[in-house]
Amino acid sequence: MPNKKDTRHILPRRTFLAGTAATFAVMRPSLVRGSQANSTVDLGLIGCGGRGRWITKLFQQSGKYRWVACADYFQDRVDTVGDQVGIEASRRYATLSGYKKLLDSKLDAVVIETPPYFHPEQASAAVDAGKHVFLAKPIAVDAPGCLTIADAGKRATQKKLVFLVDFQTRANPLYREALRRVRNGDIGRLVMGEAHYPWSGGGRGAPPTDPEQRLRQWYYVLELSGDFIAEQSIHSLDVATWIVDEDPIRAVGSGGRTVRPEGSIWDHFAVTYSFPNDFVLSFTCIQSIPGVPDEISARTFGSEGVIDTDYFGKVWIRGKKPYDGGSTGNLYTDGAVTNINEFHQAIVAGQYANETVAPSVRSNLTAVLGRNAGYAGGELTWDDMIRRAEKLELNLTGMRS
Numbered sequence: 369m370p371n372k373k374d375t376r377h378i379l380p381r382r383t384f385l386a387g388t389a390a391t392f393a394v395m396r397p398s399l400v401r402g403s404q405a406n407s408t409v410d411l412g413l414i415g416c417g418g419r420g421r422w423i424t425k426l427f428q429q430s431g432k433y434r435w436v437a438c439a440d441y442f443q444d445r446v447d448t449v450g451d452q453v454g455i456e457a458s459r460r461y462a463t464l465s466g467y468k469k470l471l472d473s474k475l476d477a478v479v480i481e482t483p484p485y486f487h488p489e490q491a492s493a494a495v496d497a498g499k500h501v502f503l504a505k506p507i508a509v510d511a512p513g514c515l516t517i518a519d520a521g522k523r524a525t526q527k528k529l530v531f532l533v534d535f536q537t538r539a540n541p542l543y544r545e546a547l548r549r550v551r552n553g554d555i556g557r558l559v560m561g562e563a564h565y566p567w568s569g570g571g572r573g574a575p576p577t578d579p580e581q582r583l584r585q586w587y588y589v590l591e592l593s594g595d596f597i598a599e600q601s602i603h604s605l606d607v608a609t610w611i612v613d614e615d616p617i618r619a620v621g622s623g624g625r626t627v628r629p630e631g632s633i634w635d636h637f638a639v640t641y642s643f644p645n646d647f648v649l650s651f652t653c654i655q656s657i658p659g660v661p662d663e664i665s666a667r668t669f670g671s672e673g674v675i676d677t678d679y680f681g682k683v684w685i686r687g688k689k690p691y692d693g694g695s696t697g698n699l700y701t702d703g704a705v706t707n708i709n710e711f712h713q714a715i716v717a718g719q720y721a722n723e724t725v726a727p728s729v730r731s732n733l734t735a736v737l738g739r740n741a742g743y744a745g746g747e748l749t750w751d752d753m754i755r756r757a758e759k760l761e762l763n764l765t766g767m768r769s
């Protein structure tokens with residue numbers, strides 16, 4: 369279990385060396401090729417679906433990376449990405465174990481864009497193989513998976529590897545400045561928060577029964593996605609827990625399946641979280657209601673002001689010490705671009721603090737706590753969740769190993 373001291377490093381404090389001679393002096397030998405110092409990072413992609421295909425272009429556009437390998441369960445998906453970024457046929461790996469062959473091959477870092485169920489196994493193996501890790505949210509679907517990532521992040525630091533979790537909000541200058549001001553005491557003592565995730569997407573329908581098809585439509589399969597609250601709403605819970613900067617003590621949850629009764633994941637949750645010092649967080653999420661304006665919000669009231677944030681809107685503080693902040697703009701792309709650049713900078717500068725890991729573990733555990741409390745239709749404490757260590761197990765029968 370991560371103790372609270374381990375998870376307190378919430379505010380990103382990534383200060384990077386400029387690209388100077390000093391930078392190259394601490395560069396990993398694998399990044400120095402031939403007679404000339406070369407900071408191009410050789411990358412492998414694990415998970416060649418929607419996000420994987422999309423993000424390969426951003427890594428390319430940065431000019432700091434070269435795609436050399438890719439892996440996906442499906443051959444058609446590795447070939448699409450392989451053709452898109454020019455990966456030779458011998459370095460395209462399919463089936464469940466394809467990622468292991470990728471990790472055995474010569475490259476510096478991996479970008480993991482598979483369904484969340486596989487993140488702990490694949491990220492942990494990547495650290496074992498000595499690769500830097502760029503990991504999509506959510507980090508895991510259950511508490512044991514979260515703790516595996518916490519451990520992998522620590523091992524990465526010990527092995528002088530960079531491990532970055534790609535939350536766009538944490539990369540945004542407005543969120544960073546607003547959070548700096550909250551830490552500075554600008555809204556006073558934290559009293560109460562609310563976080564919401566209404567989402568018009570998500571579709572409807574029963575999860576597929578064919579094992580391979582389940583991998584293609586993993587979002588609808590509880591074991592693969594961790595349910596809506598962990599897979600999607602993690603974005604707002606991550607900001608909410610970033611602000612409060614504590615682990616919740618307990619959650620009281622409810623919810624159900626009303627607009628998508630045939631599914632294996634829920635379409636709405638309402639959770640009240642209790643934190644130390646009587647801080648209370650009221651959280652709701654709802655999916656698949658066409659026409660609902662999407663929102664990824666987290667608002668926290670303090671004794672002297674309120675911080676208000678929305679992924680699709682504005683970040684600002686009102687009260688005794690206001691901060692006008694501003695509009696987040698195209699956070700979806702800009703946040704990923706910042707993370708891609710900071711991942712590279714951390715690699716070449718030898719910065720292995722890996723400060724995105726602990727907050728991602730905390731917010732993911734918070735989502736699992738709310739989900740499990742909801743399923744139980746009542747209260748669940750953080751300590752009980754950790755002690756029970758309930759694992760979601762996917763039946764792999766019928767899939768190619």
Ligand SMILES: NC(=O)c1ccc[n+]([C@@H]2O[C@H](COP(=O)([O-])OP(=O)(O)OC[C@H]3O[C@@H](n4cnc5c(N)ncnc54)[C@H](O)[C@@H]3O)[C@@H](O)[C@H]2O)c1
Nearest residue numbers: 415416417418419420440441445481482483484504505506
């Ligand atoms: N804003 C964001 O940060 C954001 C946005 C979208 C997706 N994501 C995350 O990115 C990840 C991928 O989502 P997506 O939308 O690209 O899904 P997707 O289904 O489009 O792609 C996932 C790919 O992984 C492959 N796959 C499944 N199991 C595998 C395994 N064991 N080994 C190798 N490949 C495997 C699938 O075949 C598929 O091609 C998820 O964690 C998701 O939450 C994050």
